[in-house]
Amino acid sequence: MSGGLLVVLLVLPGAAAWAGGSGDGALRMTVTVDGRSDSAERPPAVRVGAQVVKRYLLENLGEAQVYGVRVVDPGVPGGAVRCPRQRLAALGELECVARFRALPGVRLATARARGDVPSLDVLSSATARSGYVGVAGGLTLTERVSVGGGRAAVTYTVANRGNQVLHAVRVEDTALPLGPGAVDCGGRAGTVPLLPPGASVRCTATVLRPPGTHRSTGLATGSDRVPTLDAGGAPVPAPTLTARSSAAFTIPAPPGGAGVGGGSGGSGASGGSVRGGVAGVGGVGGGSGVAGVPGTSGGAGVAGAAGGAGTGAGAAGAGTAGAGTGAGGAPGAPAVPGAPAAVPGGVPQAVPPNAPPSVPRAAPTPVPPTPARTAGSVPAAPSQGVPETVPGIGDRQQQQQDQQRQQRQRAEAVPDDEGFLGRLRRRAREAHEFGVVAMLLLLLIPAAVAAALLGSRVK
Incomplete structure:
Protein backbone atom coordinates (compact mmCIF):
# COMPACT_ATOMS: atom_id res chain seq x y z
CA MET A 1 0.00 0.00 0.00
CA SER A 2 2.77 2.39 0.86
CA GLY A 3 4.59 1.69 -2.39
CA GLY A 4 1.47 2.44 -4.45
CA LEU A 5 0.99 5.80 -2.66
CA LEU A 6 4.58 6.80 -3.49
CA VAL A 7 4.00 6.12 -7.19
CA VAL A 8 0.84 8.25 -7.16
CA LEU A 9 2.72 11.18 -5.61
CA LEU A 10 5.45 10.99 -8.24
CA VAL A 11 3.04 11.16 -11.15
CA LEU A 12 1.10 14.16 -9.79
CA PRO A 13 1.46 17.29 -11.98
CA GLY A 14 4.30 19.48 -10.83
CA ALA A 15 5.64 17.12 -8.25
CA ALA A 16 7.66 14.93 -10.60
CA ALA A 17 9.51 17.95 -12.14
CA TRP A 18 11.19 19.13 -8.90
CA ALA A 19 11.68 15.86 -7.14
CA GLY A 20 15.36 15.37 -6.37
CA GLY A 21 16.65 18.29 -8.55
CA SER A 22 15.94 21.54 -10.48
CA GLY A 23 14.34 22.01 -13.88
CA ASP A 24 13.91 24.96 -16.28
CA GLY A 25 11.02 26.40 -14.27
CA ALA A 26 12.64 26.05 -10.85
CA LEU A 27 13.71 29.79 -10.73
CA ARG A 28 11.06 32.53 -10.84
CA MET A 29 11.54 36.37 -10.82
CA THR A 30 9.13 39.20 -9.99
CA VAL A 31 10.09 42.92 -10.54
CA THR A 32 8.57 45.98 -8.85
CA VAL A 33 9.23 49.58 -9.95
CA ASP A 34 8.72 52.15 -7.18
CA GLY A 35 6.45 49.67 -5.45
CA ARG A 36 4.40 48.85 -8.59
CA SER A 37 4.40 45.14 -9.55
CA ASP A 38 2.41 45.63 -12.78
CA SER A 39 4.86 47.98 -14.39
CA ALA A 40 4.94 45.88 -17.56
CA GLU A 41 1.25 46.60 -18.25
CA ARG A 42 0.99 50.02 -16.54
CA PRO A 43 4.42 51.61 -16.26
CA PRO A 44 4.40 54.25 -13.51
CA ALA A 45 5.17 57.90 -14.30
CA VAL A 46 8.41 59.14 -12.76
CA ARG A 47 9.69 62.71 -12.99
CA VAL A 48 12.92 62.88 -14.98
CA GLY A 49 15.85 63.12 -12.60
CA ALA A 50 13.97 61.53 -9.71
CA GLN A 51 15.21 58.26 -8.22
CA VAL A 52 13.85 54.97 -9.51
CA VAL A 53 14.04 51.82 -7.37
CA LYS A 54 13.69 48.40 -8.98
CA ARG A 55 13.42 45.30 -6.80
CA TYR A 56 13.93 41.81 -8.22
CA LEU A 57 12.45 38.98 -6.12
CA LEU A 58 13.94 35.58 -7.01
CA GLU A 59 12.26 32.34 -5.85
CA ASN A 60 13.83 28.89 -6.02
CA LEU A 61 11.07 26.34 -6.54
CA GLY A 62 13.47 23.40 -6.82
CA GLU A 63 15.11 21.15 -4.27
CA ALA A 64 18.65 22.02 -5.36
CA GLN A 65 20.54 25.12 -4.27
CA VAL A 66 21.36 27.80 -6.84
CA TYR A 67 24.74 29.55 -6.73
CA GLY A 68 26.05 32.77 -8.31
CA VAL A 69 22.70 34.43 -8.88
CA ARG A 70 22.96 37.56 -11.12
CA VAL A 71 20.45 39.84 -12.85
CA VAL A 72 20.89 41.78 -16.08
CA ASP A 73 18.34 44.51 -16.90
CA PRO A 74 18.71 46.69 -20.05
CA GLY A 75 16.34 49.20 -18.44
CA VAL A 76 18.93 50.07 -15.79
CA PRO A 77 21.70 52.52 -16.83
CA GLY A 78 24.91 50.52 -17.00
CA GLY A 79 23.08 47.36 -15.86
CA ALA A 80 23.93 48.11 -12.22
CA VAL A 81 21.79 45.52 -10.43
CA ARG A 82 23.18 44.45 -7.08
CA CYS A 83 22.51 40.93 -5.79
CA PRO A 84 23.76 39.45 -2.49
CA ARG A 85 26.72 37.11 -2.72
CA GLN A 86 25.07 34.08 -1.30
CA ARG A 87 23.43 30.94 -2.60
CA LEU A 88 19.73 30.68 -3.19
CA ALA A 89 18.55 27.85 -1.03
CA ALA A 90 16.03 25.27 -2.19
CA LEU A 91 12.50 26.62 -1.92
CA GLY A 92 14.07 29.92 -0.78
CA GLU A 93 13.92 33.61 -1.88
CA LEU A 94 16.50 36.25 -2.78
CA GLU A 95 16.16 39.99 -3.58
CA CYS A 96 18.30 42.12 -5.91
CA VAL A 97 18.01 45.94 -6.06
CA ALA A 98 18.80 48.64 -8.62
CA ALA A 113 18.18 36.26 -13.85
CA ARG A 114 20.60 33.32 -13.92
CA GLY A 115 22.17 30.93 -11.45
CA ASP A 116 24.25 27.73 -11.43
CA VAL A 117 23.26 24.33 -9.93
CA PRO A 118 26.63 22.56 -9.58
CA SER A 119 25.19 19.30 -8.23
CA LEU A 120 23.21 18.78 -11.41
CA ASP A 121 25.51 20.76 -13.73
CA VAL A 122 22.63 22.85 -15.02
CA LEU A 123 21.97 26.60 -15.44
CA SER A 124 18.75 27.88 -13.88
CA SER A 125 17.24 31.14 -15.31
CA ALA A 126 14.15 33.36 -15.25
CA THR A 127 12.90 36.52 -17.06
CA ALA A 128 10.53 39.42 -16.26
CA ARG A 129 9.48 42.60 -18.08
CA SER A 130 9.21 45.96 -16.27
CA GLY A 131 9.74 49.69 -16.75
CA TYR A 132 8.51 53.24 -16.21
CA VAL A 133 7.68 56.44 -18.09
CA GLY A 134 10.07 59.35 -17.57
CA VAL A 135 8.07 62.61 -17.48
CA ALA A 136 10.12 65.57 -18.74
CA GLY A 137 8.59 69.01 -18.39
CA GLY A 138 11.04 71.15 -20.33
CA LEU A 139 10.00 74.83 -20.43
CA THR A 140 12.48 77.33 -21.93
CA LEU A 141 12.35 81.11 -22.48
CA THR A 142 14.51 83.42 -24.59
CA GLU A 143 14.11 87.10 -25.40
CA ARG A 144 15.32 89.77 -27.80
CA VAL A 145 15.06 93.58 -27.42
CA SER A 146 14.97 96.20 -30.20
CA VAL A 147 15.13 99.94 -29.44
CA GLY A 148 13.75 102.83 -31.47
CA GLY A 149 12.11 106.19 -30.84
CA GLY A 150 12.62 106.05 -27.09
CA ARG A 151 10.74 102.73 -26.88
CA ALA A 152 11.89 99.14 -26.30
CA ALA A 153 10.15 96.27 -28.11
CA VAL A 154 10.77 92.97 -26.31
CA THR A 155 10.12 89.62 -28.03
CA TYR A 156 9.83 86.59 -25.72
CA THR A 157 10.05 83.09 -27.21
CA VAL A 158 8.63 80.34 -24.99
CA ALA A 159 9.20 76.71 -26.03
CA ASN A 160 8.35 73.22 -24.79
CA ARG A 161 11.44 71.02 -24.79
CA GLY A 162 9.80 68.24 -22.78
CA ASN A 163 7.69 65.21 -23.72
CA GLN A 164 4.39 66.30 -22.20
CA VAL A 165 1.86 68.94 -23.20
CA LEU A 166 2.19 72.12 -21.14
CA HIS A 167 -0.92 73.89 -19.92
CA ALA A 168 -1.61 77.60 -19.17
CA VAL A 169 1.89 78.89 -19.88
CA ARG A 170 2.11 82.49 -18.63
CA VAL A 171 4.76 85.01 -19.77
CA GLU A 172 5.61 88.21 -17.83
CA ASP A 173 8.51 90.53 -17.06
CA THR A 174 9.65 91.13 -13.49
CA ALA A 175 11.96 94.06 -14.30
CA LEU A 176 10.02 96.21 -16.77
CA PRO A 177 6.90 98.11 -15.65
CA LEU A 178 4.42 96.26 -17.86
CA GLY A 179 0.76 96.63 -17.08
CA PRO A 180 -1.91 93.91 -17.27
CA GLY A 181 -2.30 92.64 -20.79
CA ALA A 182 0.87 94.36 -22.02
CA VAL A 183 2.37 91.04 -23.18
CA ASP A 184 0.71 89.74 -26.34
CA CYS A 185 0.99 85.98 -26.99
CA GLY A 186 -0.69 85.36 -30.32
CA GLY A 187 -3.69 87.52 -29.49
CA ARG A 188 -3.92 86.41 -25.87
CA ALA A 189 -2.86 88.54 -22.92
CA GLY A 190 0.36 86.90 -21.75
CA THR A 191 -0.99 83.31 -21.70
CA VAL A 192 -0.51 80.28 -23.96
CA PRO A 193 -3.33 77.76 -23.22
CA LEU A 194 -1.61 74.67 -24.66
CA LEU A 195 1.99 74.18 -25.71
CA PRO A 196 2.68 70.74 -27.27
CA PRO A 197 6.10 69.09 -27.06
CA GLY A 198 8.57 70.70 -29.43
CA ALA A 199 6.36 73.74 -30.10
CA SER A 200 7.19 77.40 -29.43
CA VAL A 201 5.22 80.65 -29.25
CA ARG A 202 6.34 84.28 -29.50
CA CYS A 203 5.06 86.95 -27.15
CA THR A 204 5.73 90.68 -27.60
CA ALA A 205 5.62 93.76 -25.37
CA THR A 206 6.47 97.44 -25.92
CA VAL A 207 7.54 99.75 -23.11
CA LEU A 208 8.51 103.44 -22.95
CA ARG A 209 11.64 104.07 -20.87
CA PRO A 210 13.81 107.16 -20.20
CA PRO A 211 17.29 107.45 -21.73
CA GLY A 212 19.81 105.13 -20.11
CA THR A 213 20.58 101.44 -19.66
CA HIS A 214 17.77 99.14 -18.58
CA ARG A 215 17.28 95.39 -18.07
CA SER A 216 14.47 93.07 -19.05
CA THR A 217 13.86 89.90 -17.01
CA GLY A 218 11.36 87.52 -18.57
CA LEU A 219 9.54 84.85 -16.56
CA ALA A 220 7.51 81.92 -17.96
CA THR A 221 5.48 79.50 -15.83
CA GLY A 222 3.35 76.49 -16.69
CA SER A 223 2.60 72.86 -15.81
CA ASP A 224 2.29 69.51 -17.56
CA ARG A 225 -0.33 68.42 -14.97
CA VAL A 226 1.13 64.88 -14.76
CA PRO A 227 1.32 63.33 -11.25
CA THR A 228 4.24 60.98 -10.64
CA LEU A 229 5.55 58.50 -8.05
CA ASP A 230 8.51 58.83 -5.75
CA ALA A 231 11.00 56.06 -4.93
CA GLY A 232 8.72 54.66 -2.23
CA GLY A 233 5.64 54.61 -4.44
CA ALA A 234 3.93 57.69 -2.96
CA PRO A 235 2.16 60.01 -5.42
CA VAL A 236 3.81 63.36 -6.24
CA PRO A 237 1.74 66.24 -7.68
CA ALA A 238 2.84 67.95 -10.86
CA PRO A 239 5.20 70.86 -10.11
CA THR A 240 5.06 74.35 -11.59
CA LEU A 241 7.61 74.62 -14.36
CA THR A 242 9.61 77.85 -14.51
CA ALA A 243 11.90 79.40 -17.11
CA ARG A 244 13.72 82.76 -17.01
CA SER A 245 15.51 85.02 -19.44
CA SER A 246 17.34 88.34 -19.25
CA ALA A 247 18.56 91.05 -21.63
CA ALA A 248 20.07 94.52 -21.21
CA PHE A 249 19.32 97.40 -23.57
CA THR A 250 20.11 101.13 -23.81
CA ILE A 251 17.72 103.95 -24.71
CA PRO A 252 19.77 106.74 -26.36
CA ALA A 253 19.24 110.33 -25.37
CA PRO A 254 17.34 112.47 -27.91
CA PRO A 255 19.57 114.57 -30.18
CA GLY A 256 20.22 118.00 -28.59
CA GLY A 257 18.92 121.05 -30.50
CA ALA A 258 20.90 124.21 -31.19
CA GLY A 259 20.98 126.88 -28.48
CA VAL A 260 18.25 129.52 -28.67
CA GLY A 261 19.66 132.90 -29.57
CA GLY A 262 19.06 136.02 -27.54
CA GLY A 263 16.29 138.48 -28.23
CA SER A 264 16.53 140.92 -31.09
CA GLY A 265 17.84 144.40 -30.52
CA GLY A 266 20.63 145.50 -28.27
CA SER A 267 20.02 142.90 -25.59
CA GLY A 268 22.95 140.88 -26.96
CA ALA A 269 23.37 137.13 -27.42
CA SER A 270 22.80 134.47 -24.84
CA GLY A 271 24.90 131.61 -23.60
CA GLY A 272 28.19 132.81 -22.20
CA SER A 273 29.00 136.02 -20.50
CA VAL A 274 28.08 139.05 -22.54
CA ARG A 275 30.69 141.77 -22.62
CA GLY A 276 28.60 144.81 -23.59
CA GLY A 277 29.76 148.43 -23.75
CA VAL A 278 28.53 152.03 -23.81
CA ALA A 279 28.66 153.63 -27.23
CA GLY A 280 31.06 156.57 -27.51
CA VAL A 281 29.51 159.98 -27.96
CA GLY A 282 30.44 161.39 -31.37
CA GLY A 283 30.73 164.97 -32.47
CA VAL A 284 27.85 166.91 -33.90
CA GLY A 285 27.93 167.27 -37.64
CA GLY A 286 27.88 170.94 -38.75
CA GLY A 287 29.08 173.08 -41.59
CA SER A 288 32.70 172.18 -41.20
CA GLY A 289 32.12 169.44 -38.59
CA VAL A 290 33.41 169.16 -35.04
CA ALA A 291 35.61 166.25 -34.22
CA GLY A 292 33.86 163.76 -32.00
CA VAL A 293 35.31 162.59 -28.73
CA PRO A 294 36.35 158.92 -28.86
CA GLY A 295 33.94 156.66 -27.00
CA THR A 296 35.02 154.61 -24.06
CA SER A 297 34.83 150.88 -23.55
CA GLY A 298 31.76 149.81 -21.65
CA GLY A 299 31.67 147.79 -18.48
CA ALA A 300 30.87 144.11 -18.25
CA GLY A 301 27.60 143.11 -19.90
CA VAL A 302 25.02 140.71 -18.68
CA ALA A 303 24.90 136.99 -19.39
CA GLY A 304 22.34 136.07 -22.05
CA ALA A 305 20.23 132.98 -22.34
CA ALA A 306 22.25 131.14 -25.02
CA GLY A 307 24.71 131.97 -27.74
CA GLY A 308 27.92 133.97 -28.00
CA ALA A 309 29.08 137.12 -26.23
CA GLY A 310 28.51 140.63 -27.49
CA THR A 311 30.96 143.53 -27.09
CA GLY A 312 30.31 147.21 -27.16
CA ALA A 313 32.99 149.55 -28.42
CA GLY A 314 33.20 153.26 -28.60
CA ALA A 315 33.95 154.77 -32.00
CA ALA A 316 36.15 157.78 -32.66
CA GLY A 317 35.60 159.97 -35.67
CA ALA A 318 34.65 163.36 -36.96
CA GLY A 319 30.90 163.70 -36.66
CA THR A 320 30.39 159.93 -36.34
CA ALA A 321 28.52 158.36 -33.42
CA GLY A 322 29.88 155.13 -31.88
CA ALA A 323 27.68 152.07 -31.87
CA GLY A 324 27.66 148.77 -29.92
CA THR A 325 27.32 145.42 -31.62
CA GLY A 326 26.11 142.12 -30.16
CA ALA A 327 26.44 138.58 -31.51
CA GLY A 328 22.96 137.14 -31.66
CA GLY A 329 21.32 140.61 -31.29
CA ALA A 330 20.75 143.50 -33.71
CA PRO A 331 23.38 146.25 -34.02
CA GLY A 332 23.02 149.03 -31.47
CA ALA A 333 21.40 152.30 -32.55
CA PRO A 334 23.71 155.23 -33.29
CA ALA A 335 24.22 157.64 -30.42
CA VAL A 336 22.53 161.03 -30.69
CA PRO A 337 24.49 164.01 -29.43
CA GLY A 338 23.10 165.25 -26.17
CA ALA A 339 20.98 162.10 -25.69
CA PRO A 340 21.61 159.59 -22.89
CA ALA A 341 24.14 156.97 -23.84
CA ALA A 342 22.95 153.35 -24.23
CA VAL A 343 24.16 150.87 -21.66
CA PRO A 344 23.72 147.07 -21.47
CA GLY A 345 20.36 146.13 -20.04
CA GLY A 346 18.53 149.12 -21.57
CA VAL A 347 19.20 151.62 -18.69
CA PRO A 348 19.74 155.11 -20.13
CA GLN A 349 22.31 157.47 -18.64
CA ALA A 350 21.00 160.75 -17.21
CA VAL A 351 22.29 164.00 -18.74
CA PRO A 352 22.11 167.31 -16.86
CA PRO A 353 19.63 169.72 -18.37
CA ASN A 354 22.06 172.65 -18.51
CA ALA A 355 24.76 170.90 -20.56
CA PRO A 356 25.10 172.39 -24.07
CA PRO A 357 24.55 169.68 -26.69
CA SER A 358 27.20 170.98 -29.06
CA VAL A 359 30.10 170.83 -26.61
CA PRO A 360 31.96 167.52 -26.45
CA ARG A 361 32.14 165.79 -23.13
CA ALA A 362 35.19 164.44 -21.41
CA ALA A 363 35.82 160.71 -21.41
CA PRO A 364 35.17 158.93 -18.09
CA THR A 365 37.64 156.92 -16.15
CA PRO A 366 37.57 153.28 -17.46
CA VAL A 367 36.01 150.77 -15.09
CA PRO A 368 37.39 147.22 -15.12
CA PRO A 369 34.89 144.68 -16.51
CA THR A 370 32.85 142.72 -14.05
CA PRO A 371 33.69 138.98 -14.05
CA ALA A 372 30.94 136.81 -15.50
CA ARG A 373 28.96 134.78 -13.01
CA THR A 374 28.21 131.15 -13.26
CA ALA A 375 26.10 129.95 -16.17
CA GLY A 376 22.42 130.41 -15.62
CA SER A 377 22.64 133.56 -13.48
CA VAL A 378 22.09 137.08 -14.93
CA PRO A 379 23.99 139.67 -12.89
CA ALA A 380 22.81 143.25 -12.92
CA ALA A 381 24.67 145.32 -15.48
CA PRO A 382 26.64 148.26 -14.06
CA SER A 383 25.40 151.60 -15.29
CA GLN A 384 28.65 153.08 -16.64
CA GLY A 385 27.87 156.55 -17.96
CA VAL A 386 29.59 159.43 -19.71
CA PRO A 387 30.70 162.25 -17.40
CA GLU A 388 28.65 165.34 -17.78
CA THR A 389 31.39 167.87 -16.82
CA VAL A 390 31.53 170.55 -19.48
CA PRO A 391 34.80 172.54 -19.78
CA GLY A 392 34.29 176.19 -19.08
CA ILE A 393 31.26 175.88 -16.73
CA GLY A 394 32.08 176.35 -13.05
CA ASP A 395 28.96 175.00 -11.52
CA ARG A 396 30.18 173.42 -8.27
CA GLN A 397 26.80 172.03 -7.40
CA GLN A 398 26.67 170.28 -10.74
CA GLN A 399 30.19 168.95 -10.21
CA GLN A 400 29.27 167.61 -6.75
CA GLN A 401 26.21 165.92 -8.17
CA ASP A 402 28.33 164.39 -10.92
CA GLN A 403 30.90 163.14 -8.39
CA GLN A 404 28.20 161.67 -6.16
CA ARG A 405 26.58 159.97 -9.15
CA GLN A 406 29.90 158.55 -10.29
CA GLN A 407 30.66 157.24 -6.79
CA ARG A 408 27.21 155.66 -6.58
CA GLN A 409 27.65 154.09 -10.01
CA ARG A 410 31.05 152.69 -9.03
CA ALA A 411 29.65 151.36 -5.76
CA GLU A 412 26.88 149.63 -7.70
CA ALA A 413 29.40 148.28 -10.19
CA VAL A 414 31.29 146.37 -7.47
CA PRO A 415 30.49 142.69 -8.02
CA ASP A 416 29.74 140.31 -5.18
CA ASP A 417 32.57 137.98 -6.10
CA GLU A 418 35.27 140.68 -6.51
CA GLY A 419 38.73 139.31 -5.91
CA PHE A 420 41.53 140.74 -3.81
CA LEU A 421 43.32 142.39 -6.76
CA GLY A 422 40.10 143.94 -8.04
CA ARG A 423 39.29 145.32 -4.60
CA LEU A 424 42.83 146.74 -4.31
CA ARG A 425 42.58 148.55 -7.66
CA ARG A 426 39.16 149.96 -6.78
CA ARG A 427 40.43 151.26 -3.41
CA ALA A 428 43.35 152.93 -5.17
CA ARG A 429 41.01 154.82 -7.49
CA GLU A 430 38.76 155.88 -4.60
CA ALA A 431 41.77 157.07 -2.59
CA HIS A 432 42.85 159.34 -5.47
CA GLU A 433 39.41 160.93 -5.64
CA PHE A 434 39.18 161.21 -1.87
CA GLY A 435 42.58 162.94 -1.61
CA VAL A 436 41.25 166.41 -2.31
CA VAL A 437 38.50 166.10 0.30
CA ALA A 438 40.96 164.75 2.85
CA MET A 439 43.37 167.62 2.21
CA LEU A 440 40.57 170.17 2.73
CA LEU A 441 39.56 168.48 5.96
CA LEU A 442 43.15 168.51 7.21
CA LEU A 443 43.36 172.28 6.53
CA LEU A 444 39.93 173.24 7.80
CA ILE A 445 39.92 171.25 11.05
CA PRO A 446 43.01 173.01 12.57
CA ALA A 447 41.65 176.37 11.40
CA ALA A 448 38.34 175.72 13.04
CA VAL A 449 40.05 174.68 16.27
CA ALA A 450 42.22 177.80 16.23
CA ALA A 451 39.19 180.03 15.58
CA ALA A 452 37.36 178.41 18.49
CA LEU A 453 40.30 179.00 20.84
CA LEU A 454 40.73 182.59 19.68
CA GLY A 455 37.04 183.29 20.17
CA SER A 456 37.11 181.88 23.69
CA ARG A 457 40.04 184.13 24.64
CA VAL A 458 38.42 187.24 23.22
CA LYS A 459 35.35 186.61 25.32
Missing part, protein backbone atom coordinates in the same frame (compact mmCIF):
# COMPACT_ATOMS: atom_id res chain seq x y z
CA ARG A 99 18.69 52.41 -7.93
CA PHE A 100 19.18 55.08 -10.60
CA ARG A 101 17.87 58.38 -11.94
CA ALA A 102 14.88 58.42 -14.26
CA LEU A 103 15.43 59.17 -17.92
CA PRO A 104 12.84 60.76 -20.23
CA GLY A 105 10.48 58.64 -22.27
CA VAL A 106 9.05 55.13 -21.98
CA ARG A 107 11.63 52.80 -20.47
CA LEU A 108 10.39 49.17 -20.75
CA ALA A 109 12.89 46.29 -20.76
CA THR A 110 13.10 42.55 -20.07
CA ALA A 111 15.39 41.54 -17.20
CA ARG A 112 17.04 38.07 -17.01
